[in-house]
Amino acid sequence: xxxxxxxxxxxxxxxxxxxxxxxxxxxxxxxxxxxxxxxxxxxxxxxxxxxxxxxxxxxxxxxxxxxxxxxxxxxxxxxxxxxxxxxxxxxxxxxxxxxxxxxxxxxxxxxxxxxxxxxxxxxxxxxxxxxxxxxxxxxxxxxxxxxxxxxxxxxxxxxxxxxxxxxxxxxxxxxxxxxxxxxxxxxxxxxxxxxxxxxxxxxxxxxxxxxxxxxxxxxxxxxxxxxxxxxxxxxxxxxxxxxxxxxxxxxxxxxxxxxxxxxxxxxxxxxxxxxxxxxxxxxxxxxxxxxx
Amino acid sequence: xxxxxxxxxxxxxxxxxxxxxxxxxxxxxxxxxxxxxxxxxxxxxxxxxxxxxxxxxxxxxxxxxxxxxxxxxxxxxxxxxxxxxxxxxxxxxxxxxxxxxxxxxxxxxxxxxxxxxxxxxxxxxxxxxxxxxxxxxxxxxxxxxxxxxxxxxxxxxxxxxxxxxxxxxxxxxxxxxxxxxxxxxxxxxxxxxxxxxxxxxxxxxxxxxxxxxxxxxxxxxxxxxxxxxxxxxxxxxxxxxxxxxxxxxxxxxxxxxxxxxxxxxxxxxxxxxxxxxxxxxxxxxxxxxxxxxxxxxxxxxxxxxxxxxxxxxxxxxxxxxxxxxxx
Numbered sequence: 001x002x003x004x005x006x007x008x009x010x011x012x013x014x015x016x017x018x019x020x021x022x023x024x025x026x027x028x029x030x031x032x033x034x035x036x037x038x039x040x041x042x043x044x045x046x047x048x049x050x051x052x053x054x055x056x057x058x059x060x061x062x063x064x065x066x067x068x069x070x071x072x073x074x075x076x077x078x079x080x081x082x083x084x085x086x087x088x089x090x091x092x093x094x095x096x097x098x099x100x101x102x103x104x105x106x107x108x109x110x111x112x113x114x115x116x117x118x119x120x121x122x123x124x125x126x127x128x129x130x131x132x133x134x135x136x137x138x139x140x141x142x143x144x145x146x147x148x149x150x151x152x153x154x155x156x157x158x159x160x161x162x163x164x165x166x167x168x169x170x171x172x173x174x175x176x177x178x179x180x181x182x183x184x185x186x187x188x189x190x191x192x193x194x195x196x197x198x199x200x201x202x203x204x205x206x207x208x209x210x211x212x213x214x215x216x217x218x219x220x221x222x223x224x225x226x227x228x229x230x231x232x233x234x235x236x237x238x239x240x241x242x243x244x245x246x247x248x249x250x251x252x253x254x255x256x257x258x259x260x261x262x263x264x265x266x267x268x269x270x271x272x273x274x275x276x277x278x279x280x281x282x283x284x285x286x287x288x289x290x291x292x
Numbered sequence: 293x294x295x296x297x298x299x300x301x302x303x304x305x306x307x308x309x310x311x312x313x314x315x316x317x318x319x320x321x322x323x324x325x326x327x328x329x330x331x332x333x334x335x336x337x338x339x340x341x342x343x344x345x346x347x348x349x350x351x352x353x354x355x356x357x358x359x360x361x362x363x364x365x366x367x368x369x370x371x372x373x374x375x376x377x378x379x380x381x382x383x384x385x386x387x388x389x390x391x392x393x394x395x396x397x398x399x400x401x402x403x404x405x406x407x408x409x410x411x412x413x414x415x416x417x418x419x420x421x422x423x424x425x426x427x428x429x430x431x432x433x434x435x436x437x438x439x440x441x442x443x444x445x446x447x448x449x450x451x452x453x454x455x456x457x458x459x460x461x462x463x464x465x466x467x468x469x470x471x472x473x474x475x476x477x478x479x480x481x482x483x484x485x486x487x488x489x490x491x492x493x494x495x496x497x498x499x500x501x502x503x504x505x506x507x508x509x510x511x512x513x514x515x516x517x518x519x520x521x522x523x524x525x526x527x528x529x530x531x532x533x534x535x536x537x538x539x540x541x542x543x544x545x546x547x548x549x550x551x552x553x554x555x556x557x558x559x560x561x562x563x564x565x566x567x568x569x570x571x572x573x574x575x576x577x578x579x580x581x582x583x584x585x586x587x588x589x590x591x592x593x594x595x596x597x598x599x600x601x602x603x604x605x606x607x608x609x610x611x612x613x614x615x616x617x618x619x
Contacts, residue, residue, distance in 0.1 A: 119508035133521035
């Protein structure tokens with residue numbers, strides 16, 4: 001556990017290749033011990049200037065599972081997610097206190113390079129955001145270029161094919177790789193963005209309402225893709241859609257907004273339990289549609 | 293709680309609405325006012341072009357359009373008028389100005405939008421904008437008294453070394469020159485190009501910046517892969533705008549270009565531009581055809597300006613088409 005919290009001062013290399021933690025026989029909904037935790041959030045507060053938007057969140061994110069973060073608008077779901085790959089701080093005045101431990105290192109520690117964190121913890125946004133001036137292939141290869149990971153045309157072609165296949169998009173686009181990334185449909189664009197994130201071989205994928213701009217068919221495709229990916233990746237998805245949370249996730253974290261208008265964690269547990277037998281009254285009220 | 297209020301029946305409201313047809317409304321007045329403003333503006337431009345073009349007829353009769361435009365000799369006392377030295381000077385000084393100004397303006401715009409914290413970016417942007425408020429004649433005097441003496445040793449050194457091989461940089465270096473004019477004009481167009489480019493860069497979608505950062509990209513990756521490619525059309529517009537100002541710049545150029553109606557290969561030689569020769573000679577244009585020839589130069593200048601804007605528009609449309617295909 002000490003390694004998880006990073007308190008022993010050991011600097012684990014964030015660039016290390018993704019570890020294969022495939023344990024298909026076990027239920028990804030249950031958390032058996034610290035070895036099941038991919039990201040440990042401890043006493044996290046997040047601020048925009050003086051305003052606190054997330055209060056005192058402690059949460060272990062289950063490895064190789066899909067964790068859904070649900071809650072009403074303004075409960076800090078997206079902010080919490082953005083804290084996990086240090087994207088919160090790019091907004092001027094935004095800051096974080098507390099620790100987020102990943103591979104034994106506090107990602108907010110003094111020697112940590114945010115870019116290195118973001119290479120290992122990928123992010124998919126609410127709106128599909130492929131680079132509009134790049135082709136489909138270049139979109140997928142772009143992150144490798146940012147980080148100098150791939151050299152040579154053949155290596156790049158292989159990378160593009162592998163990532164697009166993983167994102168279940170290869171068959172649809174293999175004949176038009178040189179077309180613009182924004183020529184695709186919304187759902188295809190979102191899968192292109194997922195493929196682009198996979199190009200860095202992250203082991204965590206953060207998804208911020210990835211389906212809210214998509215039609216139902218495209219939503220199902222992305223959800224199917226998440227199922228396919230979870231054996232290799234740890235996935236955290238923010239969603240305002242409770243059906244989606246109950247459909248796709250193994251574990252669910254419920255956030256709500258307190259009197260001080262800061263979001264806090266009400267409970268986290270196996271999705272089945274949170275939806276059918278929540279421990280907290282607040283959760284039950286939200287699940288049953290009494291507020292939010 | 294209910295409030296009883298006298299309200300017109302819905303039927304009468306509808307009738308009122310339908311009946312407002314024949315009155316002169318604010319809309320009609322506004323349309324008339326705007327329309328007449330457009331007509332006046334177009335009429336003024338039309339009159340100007342008509343008047344200028346008809347004034348060139350004697351010159352065209354004498355030399356022919358081609359003969360005038362390609363004529364290399366400008367000798368009012370012999371009533372010989374050729375426009376080429378001025379066309380050459382205008383293009384050369386503008387090119388020098390653009391080559392110097394674009395990288396600097398681009399750097400300023402990137403600095404302000406991408407690098408500096410907001411606390412510093414605002415003041416820097418305002419300072420650069422203030423450069424645009426310096427009057428042309430002040431630039432010219434500063435150029436004549438400060439810049440030309442300052443540039444001279446540099447010109448001399450370049451002409452003495454590289455200039456021995458490249459005719460473009462050859463000596464002598466008397467001081468006033470195409471180069472000095474280009475540098476002054478560069479100073480004058482930097483704020484315009486920087487301001488437009490800054491707006492273009494600032495309009496880069498946040499989601500695109502975040503996409504790069506979330507993929508482990510750096511600020512440089514954001515600039516190279518998102519800010520510049522997405523803003524390239526706006527960048528081009530900024531350059532065209534700067535070029536438009538550069539070719540028309542008059543007083544400042546007159547003061548530092550040396551006013552020699554010749555074509556010299558070296559950028560360190562004195563020359564003349566279309567705009568500066570008109571300003572310089574029109575007052576004393578008493579020789580045969582001299583005023584007409586100067587006005588003809590004005591028409592040539594107008595044609596060049598229209599051409600540049602047209603080419604800019606074309607390139608822009610091509611870019612937009614390409615971007616449209618990419619989309």
